[in-house]
Amino acid sequence: MLKRYLLAPGPTPVPPEVLLSMAMPIIHHRSPDFLPVLDSAKKGLQWLFQTKNDVLILASTGTGGMVGAVNNFFNAGDKVLVVNGGKFGERWTKICQAYGLKVEDVVVEWGYSIKPAAVAAALKKDPEIKGVFVQATETSTGVYHDIEGLGKVIKNYPDTLFIVDAISALVAQDIRTDEWGIDIMVGGSQKGLMLPPGLAFVSVSEKAWKKGETSKMPKFYFNFKKERENLAKNQTNFTSAVTLIIGLNEAIKMLQKEGLENVFKRHAMLAHAAREAVKALGLGLYSKESPSNSVTAIEMPAGIDGQLVYKTLREKYGITGAGGQDKAKGKIYRLAHLGYADTFDVITGIAALEMVLKHMGHDVKLGTGVAKAQELLMA
């Protein structure tokens, strides 16, 4: 028997309560049965996003929400800034370019976080910049960007939208949409929200809706104005992904029972313990600053291939984490502590890593990292 553990930064494990709620017979999305379901989901998302804005619910992956954040609010030729410090920063750039926007990348070295002053300088230099795109957590490097700090900078530019991809940060980080002036924030189901993939969530500020009125890009599936009109009636523009939305309510119920502050604390503690365990093992963190609460990117020792670590963990111990992407491929192993995660997920992840590294010939004193995690996570 090879028992399976999913410790990747998405998809993440789905709690049995949520799985069971989604195994109930289907209901019709245009029937009165569904209205309270969607009403509850939209209010729950507002609570989680810490916003009074509409939070749209789309039948797509998070990337669909990112596309909608571009094609509903901009026009071809618009100048925008993208904070590009990893694989998902690159995705913002690619989406904007696919739609004909003029992108200026604010390049951040992989493993480092954006300095808000760099964005302030870029905005000062070019007042025509219509939007600033960033990841809250850059999943490929395990870095959390300073969203609050960026918000303070962008607030000074009434014609510039602040767009945050919080797909892998939501639930794990305390992100205050309204307080920090985030105009558009994108989330996805299969990360902190503990759901299968298939839903995107997008909050939109009044400032963004107003700017969106001037957008002339072709749109149909990701037509946010129509989604907003439907949301007001507790509907979605096209067929709702009813099963996932039912699961969403169940997941939000679990988070609300725990309390938002406790949810953030739990993620912060798990992430802290994972990092300290990694250091106790003498390994380095790939995130040189501002490590995220969602995922820990662990540098592999010289001579150890991170992809082989990933593969061996899967095949020998049934543990699915994540390797590195692009330029980090082979150099790192990523361990997530995101969503339905507790103390023993971190301990399992660290214990297995110790065993595999030892197996691969690295000098490891078994239990060193585990003991550090235990110490930090003792209640």
Next chain:
Amino acid sequence: MLKRYLLAPGPTPVPPEVLLSMAMPIIHHRSPDFLPVLDSAKKGLQWLFQTKNDVLILASTGTGGMVGAVNNFFNAGDKVLVVNGGKFGERWTKICQAYGLKVEDVVVEWGYSIKPAAVAAALKKDPEIKGVFVQATETSTGVYHDIEGLGKVIKNYPDTLFIVDAISALVAQDIRTDEWGIDIMVGGSQKGLMLPPGLAFVSVSEKAWKKGETSKMPKFYFNFKKERENLAKNQTNFTSAVTLIIGLNEAIKMLQKEGLENVFKRHAMLAHAAREAVKALGLGLYSKESPSNSVTAIEMPAGIDGQLVYKTLREKYGITGAGGQDKAKGKIYRLAHLGYADTFDVITGIAALEMVLKHMGHDVKLGTGVAKAQELLMA
């Protein structure tokens, strides 16, 4: 206790086997666990679509597949024909217009089916037409369009693509993608495939791929070239909706066990029985020709509001069918027999309709429609 019955033309009931398969712990879409799952799904879809073409699997509703059928193969300004005989014909027109195509509607009166000769005449008149869009089943009117006949016409135009929305027809109708020369065919999960909403399927012919090379429209989420490259590696371009794809395999397994010919026969028999039962009750069919095997659109007697019939069936008997849309609103009630449907679904649907009509003051001899359905469905 109000036991619930879902007899709407999508979402349709999901079999317990499928629900349970989707309640299993989640697996990672980029892990080796998922490759055989996607491989099996794509082969199963080719079997169901009766095609050797790639069948792409998208995390969206069927409408997302329709959008992709436009933005991957055409350019703004391209002239296209849309067979417009109902609410979903209108959707093709709206999507094409949203992307700047020049649409010529071949208008078909609601309740009637397209004459292939009308399309032949339009193509002959304007050889610049780059595509012909149609629904296989126009769900709003319950009409099945002659896809085979249209294929024979369009085959004569090597530069014209034939695009079929088979979202509500798939599984219920024998549609031969390759034999009939369908270039692009779109399906959805929540209809005949007996799954929750959230997946679109799109088959693409070599002719369409070739034409697609000239398409310059902005695309990112629905980028079919990238989906094709990923499909060859048993992946999807963005995070796969793993849970739904696992359910898809389970649903296809059920259909394969029954056999494709038997699946079509079952739908044809159920639809025939529903129509004959309706006639036995002295009611008219809204589909004046070529009624579909997916859904029966029933004309309401004078003085009976179809919306009230829908509402009363739901509230009094727990049965969710569908009313009419737009110009058919109030005039019809639609009873589906699609996907996970058998003899007793039709009998239940007809029996309840008899009871509600009698309740609303219409002169009904209880059991008349039911007896006709019984007679026709006796094994």
